[in-house]
Amino acid sequence: MSTSLVLQAGRRRYRGWVLPVAAIALWWLASHQGWSQSGLFVSPEKVLATGWEQIASGKFWRAISASLARNLSGFVIGTTLGLVLGCLLGLSRYFERLVGPSFNTFKQISLFAWIPLISVWFGLGDVAKVVFLSLAALVPVVVNTCDGLRNVPPSLLEVARVYGFSRRQTIMGVMLPAALPSIFTGLYLALVYSWLATIGAEYLLVSGEGIGNTLIDGSEHFMMDLVLFGMLVIGLVGWALNALARTLERRMQRLYGIAPR
Incomplete structure (x- = not known):
């Protein structure tokens, strides 16, 4: 790679830091110049x-570990149920007619x-929060999984029919790989929504420790x-989860030979 391309890539990479650095500089200037006399302006x-x-x-580590544990638990439960329900809705017309209107x-x-x-059924503890996070992760996974399976190009299904694929071979070898970009989108949204819901759950269901x-x-x-400080932590964790999701998505795309979105 030429030097000019490396420099261009570096400039694009650090372009996103301009606004945060400018905001922090303005904040520092405002606090040191006494632009606000409020005791709440720190x-x-x-x-x-x-x-x-x-x-x-150690308060920070207890809070962030509690929040991330709830987030991971709710994300895993919600996405697992979402993948199962999304596949059933996307693959079975009978199941879609039976459950689709209710969903x-x-x-x-x-x-x-x-x-x-949730607070009446499960109280205010971790179980209630995990249930809440599972609901937050469930919907985007179901919707995107179902849409991905429903929108498989007819040409691919025709090729599978011509080659005499069984129902199972068509689903595993044609439909699921074709639906992976949409499924990835659902998982990415579930990761984002579950973190946002984590803070909301801790704020509204106030029992226990956490960043909220x-x-x-x-x-x-x-x-x-x-x-x-809590807001900065929430933002940084959200940014890290977003970067992790994008990295995993790109690796899965390379693994399955899918063009990046």
């Missing part, structure tokens, strides 16, 4: 000091509308440095 140094205190005391009604209900029922509870503690005690 400096970046104060947020960093609070963050270091949270890390050194289409279910997916129109706002996720947070389930909070009162860190935000609650900060707001209740008017510690904006703790609130901002």
Whole structure:
């Protein structure tokens, strides 16, 4: 690769840092120039000091491990059920007629509308939060898996018919590989939605530890440095999960010879 191409790739890679760096610089300038006299306006140094205190005391590690454990549990349960239900809806017309109308009604209900029922049925602990996260991951996986299987090009199915493929061979060798880009999209959305739902669940179902509870503690005690630290952690974890999902998607695409989206 030529030097010019390397430089261009480097510029594109770091272009996304322009806005965050500019925002932090403006924040630092505003705090040091005294643009706000509010006691709730804290400096970046104060947020960093609070963050270091949270890390050194072990509070941060307990909170982030609890949040990630809930997120992983809900994601695995929701995506597993979503893949099974999506395949059944996409492959069986009878199952689609039987369950499809009910699922289409279910997916129109706002996720947070389930909070009162979940809290009554499962309490306010980790079980309730995992159920909530599973619902957040379920819907995008079902929808994208079903759509991917339904939208397999007819030409591929015709080739399978000409070669005398059995039903199982057609599904495993033709339909599922063709539907993988859509399935990947569902898994990616499930990963994003489950992390967002993790914070929402911890904020609304306040029992236990987690990053959402860190935000609650900060707001209740008017510690904006703790609130901002929690928000930064949430954003960084979301960015890391997004990068992980994109990396896994690209590797799976290369493995199955699928053109990147």
